[in-house]
Every structure is written in structure tokens, then in C-alpha cells.
Amino acid sequence: MKRLMILVLGLSLIFMVGCFHKQNSNNDNLWDNMGGGLEGSNTDESKLSINDIILPTNVINLDVEKLDDSLDNAIAIDLDNLEMNKDYYTFQNDLLTITQAGIYELKGNLNGAILVNGDLDTTRIILNNVTISTKDNQSCAALTFSKTNHLRILTVYDNSVNVLKDSIGDDENGDGAVIYSKKSSLTMNGSGIIYLESLGTNTTCLKVKKFLDIIDTNINIKASNNGIKVDEGINIKNANIVITANGDGIKTDMAASSNEQAEEYAKNPYAGYIYINNSNLEITSGDDGISSNALLYIDNRRNDLIKIITNHGTPDMITETSSDNADGKALKGWWNYKSNRSNRVWCIIIIW
Numbered sequence: 001m002k003r004l005m006i007l008v009l010g011l012s013l014i015f016m017v018g019c020f021h022k023q024n025s026n027n028d029n030l031w032d033n034m035g036g037g038l039e040g041s042n043t044d045e046s047k048l049s050i051n052d053i054i055l056p057t058n059v060i061n062l063d064v065e066k067l068d069d070s071l072d073n074a075i076a077i078d079l080d081n082l083e084m085n086k087d088y089y090t091f092q093n094d095l096l097t098i099t100q101a102g103i104y105e106l107k108g109n110l111n112g113a114i115l116v117n118g119d120l121d122t123t124r125i126i127l128n129n130v131t132i133s134t135k136d137n138q139s140c141a142a143l144t145f146s147k148t149n150h151l152r153i154l155t156v157y158d159n160s161v162n163v164l165k166d167s168i169g170d171d172e173n174g175d176g177a178v179i180y181s182k183k184s185s186l187t188m189n190g191s192g193i194i195y196l197e198s199l200g201t202n203t204t205c206l207k208v209k210k211f212l213d214i215i216d217t218n219i220n221i222k223a224s225n226n227g228i229k230v231d232e233g234i235n236i237k238n239a240n241i242v243i244t245a246n247g248d249g250i251k252t253d254m255a256a257s258s259n260e261q262a263e264e265y266a267k268n269p270y271a272g273y274i275y276i277n278n279s280n281l282e283i284t285s286g287d288d289g290i291s292s293n294a295l296l297y298i299d300n301r302r303n304d305l306i307k308i309i310t311n312h313g314t315p316d317m318i319t320e321t322s323s324d325n326a327d328g329k330a331l332k333g334w335w336n337y338k339s340n341r342s343n344r345v346w347c348i349i350i351i352w
Helices: 259-265
Strands: 004-006 075-078 089-092 095-098 103-111 111-118 123-133 144-147 153-156 163-165 179-181 186-189 193-198 205-208 213-216 216-225 228-230 233-237 242-245 248-253 275-276 280-285 296-300 306-311 346-352
Touching: 103 111, 103 242, 111 123, 163 179, 193 259, 205 213, 205 216, 205 306, 213 228, 228 233, 248 275
Parallel strands: 075 103, 095 111, 103 123, 111 144, 123 153, 123 163, 144 179, 153 186, 163 193, 179 205, 186 213, 193 216, 205 228, 213 233, 216 242, 228 248, 233 275, 242 280, 275 296, 280 306, 296 346
Antiparallel strands: 004 346, 089 095
């Protein structure tokens, strides 16, 4: 099947748009400019071949067929009838803590929060018609995955409808989120629907500190700050996502600790990349629609829809004027493609 590669320049508010930015000609702080956000430039499409693009390893190895979304071997937890201590969880002060690795099917309602311990082996949480809303005195996410190197999977079970809300907003540690994967990667799968809403101030709905994979899932987000914020990379495949956010809709944001590290990130197309494949996205944002710290790669079929409406610039809640906080662009990518074109940054859209 013939593929058509489209490189679109500049800013538009609706439908397929790509933003290509130059670096500052002066020596502005690269750390402040991570995420792109300067003026656009015309590009000769013949200078870029699809063969020049090598996808990240975890995109290449993303095998949808191997991801389990069933209830097989799952331990059922009824959120309406929690006990204080079980073999595999504790429940105290409105906090349900998963204490053993395994597969857990959650059903029912919880006015509180859930924590998955970080020292557990591979753990999968299945949401099967749940409603979780944090209490006003809980400065934590509705669902938190603690720091770990082990696999964490969140399955939105087929035909289920799930609602997660955060009520208090960002705390002094910046942990405000509805779902928060702390210094760990998260895979979301399952063909049910999940509604995420941040009711508190300055809260991101879905925050992941490493990599986020979203496969086959239907997500509806209403965020007081960013819709989805991830550090190291995002893979979205066969998903349907609707986002209304006061900040950015979807963003990656590598946290460089120095100018030297920021310069390293700027040369790496995978340091905060976003890859979107065969997915429908509808985003209404106060600031950027989709903002990548590196390569932004969209590989969609002709009947897939990406619709983005931005607020013509920054929302009222943002007072900072750095490039990452004051753009209001539909799509934004930031990547020094090759050393001999180090002033070029690429945003790639493929339709087939």
C-alpha cells in the first residue's frame, strides 16, 4: 500500500497540523526551550526520507496480541466492601494499598485512593465498572503506581465504564494527578472506557514519569492543567482519546538537571518522543494540543481523525512566558534531526 508522507508547517487550530521550529540563533538556555516553541520555517520535503526515521525499540516491540486484557486468574476486589487487612491488600484511612504482585479486578465505588506498591513484581490492575474519587483531605492521586522497574499494566475491561477523579489538586511536591505512575512506566490496554477528571487546582489527569503505552483504550479526560504528561516517551496505538485541558493536551517533558543534559536531550530524537498510530484524538487545550520534547511521529489511516483546538495562546492560568508555556500550538515537535541540519526540528505526519 502506498504511503503518503505529509510535512505540514506553521500553526493551524483544527485537523492535521505540524509545527517545525528553529533553535534560537543566540545562545538561549536549551533547558528552558525544551519542548520547542519558536518560529516556523519552510522545509524541502525531499531532504527527509522515511527511511531516515528509526522508531524507538519499545515501539518496534509493541505487540498488541501479547497484551492480556482478560479476567483470567484475576483476584476480585469489591471496593464497596473492603476489609482492613487481606493477604494481598490493606485498607486504612481511605487508602487501599495493593501489597502483593498479581492480577486484580476492581469493581464498585471508592471514596478514597488506591496505591500499588513499588516493590512488587509484574502487576496488572483491571478496572471493571469502578468509580474512584479522592477525598478533600487526600493529597494523592486516585490511582498511584509507586516507583518500580517492574511492569505495570492498567486494563480498562471490555464494555466497562470507569470514572476516576482527583479532588484536592496539586500538593507542595507537585504530585497532583488522577492517575500517577511515579518514576515507572505504565501500559494501558482494554477496550472499555475510562473518564479522568481533575477537580483540584493545577492537576494533570494522567502523569507518568517514564514511558506510557496506550493500546486499544477509550479515554475521556477533563483536566485543570495538562491532560497527559509523560517524561520519557508516549506510544498511542488503536486508541480513542478525547481531552479538554486548561494546559497542554498531551505532552512529554524531560526534566533536564543541567544545560549539558538538556543539550544531550536535544540531540536525541527519542528523549521525550510521541508516537501515534491508527488512533483518533480530539483535543481542546488552553495551551498546546500535542507537545513533544523530541520527535512527534503520527502514522494514521485516512479515516482516523486528529482534531485539535487551541486557545490561540496561553490560558489565563499560565503566567510564564518561556517557549514551553506560551505557544498555544496544535502540534509541536523538538528534534535536532541531523548534526549538519542542527537548526531544524521535525514533526512527521504519515497518512496511508
